[in-house]
Amino acid sequence: MFRALIYLLPLALTIYAFIDCLNTPEDEAKHLPKIAWVFIILLFWIVGPLVWLAAGKLRQAPAGGRTPSEWHRNHRSQWVAPDDNPEFLKALKEENKKDESLLKDWEADLRRREEEIKRRESGAGPEESAPPAS
Numbered sequence: 517m518f519r520a521l522i523y524l525l526p527l528a529l530t531i532y533a534f535i536d537c538l539n540t541p542e543d544e545a546k547h548l549p550k551i552a553w554v555f556i557i558l559l560f561w562i563v564g565p566l567v568w569l570a571a572g573k574l575r576q577a578p579a580g581g582r583t584p585s586e587w588h589r590n591h592r593s594q595w596v597a598p599d600d601n602p603e604f605l606k607a608l609k610e611e612n613k614k615d616e617s618l619l620k621d622w623e624a625d626l627r628r629r630e631e632e633i634k635r636r637e638s639g640a641g642p643e644e645s646a647p648p649a650s
Contacts (some may be wrong), residue, residue, distance in 0.1 A: 534554065537572065553568055
């Protein structure tokens with residue numbers, strides 16, 4: 517059992533470091549390009565992952581809240597959800613006002629057309645149905 521552990525721990529470390537390296541944005545890889553770190557991790561089985569974890573990546577909260585973890589969530593400089601963003605809510609209100617005015621115009625047009633159809637069905641011409649001018 518102990519012999520298997522000797523092989524499984526470095527394998528797990530390598531897999532973890534490899535996935536961590538792949539998920540790290542290019543601008544957060546230190547000292548070397550990210551592709552070079554991938555080769556170091558895979559070629560130097562035990563030392564490569566340890567070097568990556570120690571010196572290959574910036575270990576601070578990234579700007580702009582790029583990570584979804586709980587610890588970093590309080591350090592974001594941008595709005596998280598649309599309902600927390602006042603600019604988005606303002607844009608929604610403006611869009612709702614625009615839609616309401618469009619709906620009122622459509623309803624007025626529909627009423628006008630319905631009245632016109634009723635006048636035609638009753639046999640009154642458009643001249644006869646016009647209200648008298650005072």
